[in-house]
Structure formats: structure tokens, C-alpha cells
Amino acid sequence: MKKSLLYLVLLLSVISCTNYYTVLLEEDTPLYPSSNSETSTTVIPKGTQVYLSSKPNRKNYRRIKWGNYYGCANNPQHSTYSNYTKTSSYNSPTISSGSSYNSGSSSGGSVSVRGYTRKDGTYVRPHTRSAPRRR
Structure with missing residues (x-):
């Protein structure tokens, strides 16, 4: 019983993981709190480096992390995928x-x-x- 519960927890944790990639936005992108929201929280300017989720959801929204902001964007135009962040910190x-x-x-x-x-x-x-x- 305990083993099956452990396997279930491990399976759910692997399924719920989201990979984020460092990308450069090619256009001004409105950031929404969720894919159901109609009003944007902020607009991320063109040429900004952000973290973008690897897979879109059913409505073609992707999760974005940018500074203190976290939300969704509708099919953001981006370039330069990279698996590793180049930081000088x-x-x-x-x-x-x-x-x-x-x-x-x-x-x-x-x-x-x-x-x-x-x-x-x-x-x-x-x-x-x-x-x-x-x-």
C-alpha cells in the first residue's frame, strides 16, 4: 500500500513538472495572470529576456517568468531558445x-x-x- 502511494506521488510530481527556457521576446507581449483572464497585468517590452514554458496549454498560452512577474502570454513571438541561462551575477x-x-x-x-x-x-x-x- 505504501509503495503504491509512493509511486503515485512520484508519478504526479514528474507529470506536473514544467520546463522553462530562456528566450528573447520579438514583440511587446501582454502578460495575463492566467489563461482565463481578459485584462493584462503588464506588458513585457520587445527584446526582453524571459523564462518561457516549453509547452503551451489548450488555449495556446504559455507560462512566463519575468523579474517579479509570473503569468501567461498568448503565443508569444520569441527567439534564441537556450536550456541554460547566461547570467553574469x-x-x-x-x-x-x-x-x-x-x-x-x-x-x-x-x-x-x-x-x-x-x-x-x-x-x-x-x-x-x-x-x-x-x-
């Missing part, structure tokens, strides 16, 4: 040891993990986690 870090431990802790405590880039190109920001337990 961080430099690609060099990983020498993988993580730096707090000095003076023999066991327990927390570990400061440096930022790193995964194999799929996503960047993981620096964070802290609990230290591995020593035997």
Missing part, C-alpha cells in the same frame, strides 16, 4: 575540496558548503548543512 567557482568545515568541531555542528555548478548546468548557491557524524 556569479562567476563559475572552482571546487577544490567541495566544502569547508568550521574549525574546532570534531563531530556534529554545521558545515558551510561553497557554491558549485551541477553537471546539468544549474548553479547551487552557498549554504550550510549539518555536518556528517563521525564514528
Whole structure:
């Protein structure tokens, strides 16, 4: 029973995932809160870089993420699909040891993990986690 419930949850989480791509809009695009809305929240100017969902819904609307805005656009004209975002907000870090431990802790405590880039190109920001337990 528990296994079938776990499989169902995993299946639903995979189905509900939406891929977003970085695109450049070729025309001014009105942004709607949902595909059923008649009035637009804002208009995204031509030449703006946004995140666009890979698949349109039944009404040919696509989800858009732009700055603090999130909504739908009706068949937006765009160019330059890319799977990875080119940002200049961080430099690609060099990983020498993988993580730096707090000095003076023999066991327990927390570990400061440096930022790193995964194999799929996503960047993981620096964070802290609990230290591995020593035997």
C-alpha cells in the first residue's frame, strides 16, 4: 500500500513538472495572470529576456517568468531558445575540496558548503548543512 502511494506521488510530481527556457521576446507581449483572464497585468517590452514554458496549454498560452512577474502570454513571438541561462551575477567557482568545515568541531555542528555548478548546468548557491557524524 505504501509503495503504491509512493509511486503515485512520484508519478504526479514528474507529470506536473514544467520546463522553462530562456528566450528573447520579438514583440511587446501582454502578460495575463492566467489563461482565463481578459485584462493584462503588464506588458513585457520587445527584446526582453524571459523564462518561457516549453509547452503551451489548450488555449495556446504559455507560462512566463519575468523579474517579479509570473503569468501567461498568448503565443508569444520569441527567439534564441537556450536550456541554460547566461547570467553574469556569479562567476563559475572552482571546487577544490567541495566544502569547508568550521574549525574546532570534531563531530556534529554545521558545515558551510561553497557554491558549485551541477553537471546539468544549474548553479547551487552557498549554504550550510549539518555536518556528517563521525564514528
